[in-house]
Amino acid sequence: MLLNLLAAVQPTVPATPAWSPTVGIIMAAFCVLGLIVANNAVERPGVGAKLPFTIPGLNPNFSLGQFVGGMAFGHILGAGAILGLTNLGLF
Numbered sequence: 001m002l003l004n005l006l007a008a009v010q011p012t013v014p015a016t017p018a019w020s021p022t023v024g025i026i027m028a029a030f031c032v033l034g035l036i037v038a039n040n041a042v043e044r045p046g047v048g049a050k051l052p053f054t055i056p057g058l059n060p061n062f063s064l065g066q067f068v069g070g071m072a073f074g075h076i077l078g079a080g081a082i083l084g085l086t087n088l089g090l091f
Helices: 002-008 021-041 064-087
Strands: none
């Protein structure tokens, strides 16, 4: 009986937009926002390996961990924004 119930359930897949320059711009903007948050909100900034380059406008001691964390946070925010805008029908 449980197998019949599971077979009857149709999984719904949310609509996802195809890549376009608009999607790329939104993701890039949220990645920049993630870097700004990582620059200002990290408890101990600059701890660990340093970046081999400097990012204008950010702390000169910006660490690799801050960069990866900021970009990951930006991607999470960007994916949520893109899926939300798609759900609203704007894409």
